[in-house]
Amino acid sequence: MAKKGLSIGKKAAPFRLDSTQGLKGLEEFKGKPLVIIFLRGTWCHNCQKQMPELNEYYERFVNKGVNLIAIAGQKLANIKDYAAAKGIKFPILSDETREVIKSYEVFTPIKWDSFRIAIPSTYIIDENQMIRYSYIGENQADRPSAKEILEVIDTLSIVSDDTGSIQEELPVFLANMKSTLEHVNTSAAYVTKSVEGNLHNIEGLKKASQRNYEHLEGAVDNYQKKSSELNEFSQQLNTTSDEFTDIQQMNEQLSHNIQTTRGLMDELISMTNVVNDMSVVISQISKQTKILALNASIEAARAGEHGKGFAVVAQEVSKLAHGTEESAGSITAQLQAIDEKINQSFSSFATFEMTMNTVRERISVNSSQILTISDGIKSIADDSLQLGEELNQIKDSQQHAQIDLSQIQEVETTINSEVNDILHDMHYHVDQLNALDERMKKK
Numbered sequence: 001m002a003k004k005g006l007s008i009g010k011k012a013a014p015f016r017l018d019s020t021q022g023l024k025g026l027e028e029f030k031g032k033p034l035v036i037i038f039l040r041g042t043w044c045h046n047c048q049k050q051m052p053e054l055n056e057y058y059e060r061f062v063n064k065g066v067n068l069i070a071i072a073g074q075k076l077a078n079i080k081d082y083a084a085a086k087g088i089k090f091p092i093l094s095d096e097t098r099e100v101i102k103s104y105e106v107f108t109p110i111k112w113d114s115f116r117i118a119i120p121s122t123y124i125i126d127e128n129q130m131i132r133y134s135y136i137g138e139n140q141a142d143r144p145s146a147k148e149i150l151e152v153i154d155t156l157s158i159v160s161d162d163t164g165s166i167q168e169e170l171p172v173f174l175a176n177m178k179s180t181l182e183h184v185n186t187s188a189a190y191v192t193k194s195v196e197g198n199l200h201n202i203e204g205l206k207k208a209s210q211r212n213y214e215h216l217e218g219a220v221d222n223y224q225k226k227s228s229e230l231n232e233f234s235q236q237l238n239t240t241s242d243e244f245t246d247i248q249q250m251n252e253q254l255s256h257n258i259q260t261t262r263g264l265m266d267e268l269i270s271m272t273n274v275v276n277d278m279s280v281v282i283s284q285i286s287k288q289t290k291i292l293a294l295n296a297s298i299e300a301a302r303a304g305e306h307g308k309g310f311a312v313v314a315q316e317v318s319k320l321a322h323g324t325e326e327s328a329g330s331i332t333a334q335l336q337a338i339d340e341k342i343n344q345s346f347s348s349f350a351t352f353e354m355t356m357n358t359v360r361e362r363i364s365v366n367s368s369q370i371l372t373i374s375d376g377i378k379s380i381a382d383d384s385l386q387l388g389e390e391l392n393q394i395k396d397s398q399q400h401a402q403i404d405l406s407q408i409q410e411v412e413t414t415i416n417s418e419v420n421d422i423l424h425d426m427h428y429h430v431d432q433l434n435a436l437d438e439r440m441k442k443k
Contacts, residue, residue, distance in 0.1 A: 013103040017093040020083045038121040039072040042082035057146035126158040201404045
């Protein structure tokens with residue numbers, strides 16, 4: 001059984017190509033067996049050995065009623081030059097675009113079609129253009145000889161023989177059935193192995209799906225936690241915003257207190273100026289009192305006759321003393337007022353200090369909260385990166401799972417093709433068996 005190429009029992013793929021002997025199509029060879037030789041090219045060393053050998057045996061093919069052609073994926077001009085130089089009798093077809101080579105599935109799997117060179121291959125097609133034999137070479141030198149091809153033709157009994165009997169055809173049929181059963185056995189082994197591989201891949205997919213589910217479940221939980229944390233941070237930010245609003249109001253109150261204190265200090269300065277004026281008056285009084293005291297001393301020394309003058313001096317001193325007393329009272333009152341203003345100023349400064357302390361505490365607390373929020377956001381960012389890596393792992397796992405599924409699909413496609421080939425072969429041989437049965441009944 002060929003490892004590549006079209007399977008035995010399939011209909012030969014049609015073609016129509018230019019050749020060294022004009023246009024040739026598959027339909028032209030209907031009614032007679034046909035041998036198709038796929039060549040790498042007239043430049044190929046092994047092909048250059050094979051073509052002269054086929055040319056030597058060409059008459060034997062013709063005498064058996066078998067057509068022989070070769071197909072090469074190169075330009076016709078080069079093929080004609082070689083055929084003319086070597087005297088090749090059988091037609092060599094030019095499949096420059098490799099379409100026929102691809103339709104018979106004997107191309108080397110190279111990416112670009114223009115480089116897809118034919119694998120050395122041989123097909124034997126019966127008079128009904130059904131593939132009865134195929135040989136796909138494992139390497140460039142792996143090709144059946146012309147003599148071996150003729151022996152296979154005799155074994156297949158595809159050449160019409162009027163003297164033949166059913167007893168002669170039966171061994172050939174059994175040989176074909178044996179080949180088909182071997183094909184079935186090989187295909188069944190391949191199917192079994194493929195199914196085992198699929199089961200292994202499916203188990204891997206199940207494990208990957210379970211891992212993906214666990215990762216996704218963990219990712220969802222983490223996202224829910226992060227969402228809750230973000231809500232908490234949002235509430236803290238709202239609270240902090242309210243606190244800063246209160247601080248702004250306190251600053252406004254503080255500014256008002258400062259302005260009030262400044263007014264009190266201005267009043268205190270004015271009172272101090274008044275005290276200074278009083279101090280000047282007292283100084284003048286003091287000077288006059290000294291003068292009067294001096295005069296009183298002088299007058300006292302004179303006593304007696306001049307006692308009246310002393311009395312006058314004493315009276316003036318009394319007036320000065322009275323004026324001094326009034327000034328002192330006024331000064332005392334002013335000092336008391338100053339003391340009250342000072343106390344009010346200190347009270348205002350005390351309120352100012354308390355306000356400043358409160359502001360300082362509030363700012364400290366809010367700064368701490370802001371730091372906490374910053375750390376929390378940084379932690380969320382780090383966790384988000386981790387979640388991103390986990391999602392990438394899930395994505396990679398899903399890609400591997402997709403590759404496994406693609407491999408399973410390819411295997412299933414191959415299995416389906418193998419089964420179809422087996423069914424086709426079985427139908428073909430059943431038809432042959434029915435034909436033999438009808439002929440036996442006629443006998």
